[in-house]
Amino acid sequence: MITLTRETLDNIKLYPYIRQDYEKYECLTDGYYHVLYDLLMFPDAWVYFVWSKRGPGKTYSALWLCYYSDIKFIYMKRTDKDVNLILKNDNMDFDASPYKDLKRDKGLNIVGVKIDDGIGAFYEADAEGEPKKLLCYVLSFNKVQAYKGFGFADCEFIIFDEVIPQKGERIKRSEGENLLDLYMTVSRDRQKRGRKPLKMLLFCNAEEISTPVTKELEIIDDIADMNASGQAHMFTDRKMLLHHITNDEVPITAAEEDGIYAGMKGTAWWDKAFGGYFSGNDFTNVSKRSIRRSIPLIHVIYRKHDYYIYYNEEKGRYYMCSAPARCQYDYNLDRENEQKKFWCDFVVDLREACVNEQFKFEKYSMYDLLMNYRKFFDI
Numbered sequence: 001m002i003t004l005t006r007e008t009l010d011n012i013k014l015y016p017y018i019r020q021d022y023e024k025y026e027c028l029t030d031g032y033y034h035v036l037y038d039l040l041m042f043p044d045a046w047v048y049f050v051w052s053k054r055g056p057g058k059t060y061s062a063l064w065l066c067y068y069s070d071i072k073f074i075y076m077k078r079t080d081k082d083v084n085l086i087l088k089n090d091n092m093d094f095d096a097s098p099y100k101d102l103k104r105d106k107g108l109n110i111v112g113v114k115i116d117d118g119i120g121a122f123y124e125a126d127a128e129g130e131p132k133k134l135l136c137y138v139l140s141f142n143k144v145q146a147y148k149g150f151g152f153a154d155c156e157f158i159i160f161d162e163v164i165p166q167k168g169e170r171i172k173r174s175e176g177e178n179l180l181d182l183y184m185t186v187s188r189d190r191q192k193r194g195r196k197p198l199k200m201l202l203f204c205n206a207e208e209i210s211t212p213v214t215k216e217l218e219i220i221d222d223i224a225d226m227n228a229s230g231q232a233h234m235f236t237d238r239k240m241l242l243h244h245i246t247n248d249e250v251p252i253t254a255a256e257e258d259g260i261y262a263g264m265k266g267t268a269w270w271d272k273a274f275g276g277y278f279s280g281n282d283f284t285n286v287s288k289r290s291i292r293r294s295i296p297l298i299h300v301i302y303r304k305h306d307y308y309i310y311y312n313e314e315k316g317r318y319y320m321c322s323a324p325a326r327c328q329y330d331y332n333l334d335r336e337n338e339q340k341k342f343w344c345d346f347v348v349d350l351r352e353a354c355v356n357e358q359f360k361f362e363k364y365s366m367y368d369l370l371m372n373y374r375k376f377f378d379i
Contacts (some may be wrong), residue, residue, distance in 0.1 A: 062101060063075075087122075206278045
């Protein structure tokens, strides 16, 4: 675990939009997650992908930092219904606003204003409850493409809450691309104007490791490696911070060690809910293997990556990795016809080999591509 010391803080040049006296940094040791920690320790990141068990305070932290430092941002939920619900303000007995706990703890007066289905804003209200000061824009992710002409130049962050959908939710294959398109729309020429790069804060619980967003960002294998090793932070060479909030960082308190905690301990659900691990994914077929005495059988190109499938005839086993070789068959999966040809020629049989424990993979993304082939392509 990385330690954020007072000396470290004194030596880090804070962003101009973060108040220098932010709680005198005492908040960083109160047993909750604080996004300021990540911003200070990894100032060059443009994506902060943070996942955890339920309840460490990811959203709370980001909203309070933005309020305290007067930072404008875009707050995103997945559907129009989600946005409409959190902006609902006519029945004060029911408050689904992400600001609800902050209003209780900090005495804030914040109201939501719906502009249209899937779009609105949160405002600080005056004594009469009327919107006074804009705090953030609220957008539905399902309508990202509709926002390309909007002006969000005053925003420093995009905050996408629950970026990994719950199981059973309908998702579009283009979600990852749409999110990056929105980033470009908001970012525009800010760096040419002397501003720091736009920050994208992506928060989620550990549900499904392979989603359109994680695929487009190409962080699936990094997350899988962190999940296996227990590593809490990874700063990639593409300037993305991946942060798994572990129980070492935000411990489970004695008050929590009762009820459902005790009743479900030792289950896969417990690992996800209280450990923040991607326990629902099958990593058993991901391992290193020697390609000695194996035939380079199939070369696959997908999204500018080269994958090679080797076959060991003596053992009757396959192995997919990135070790290059001249293969008997070549398929470019960035072309529609070859997607279908590879499916017809090999995919069904290779998937059966995997089920029969005769196929191993160097990386989880390779396993995902083969075993969930029809989620990637229209076949």
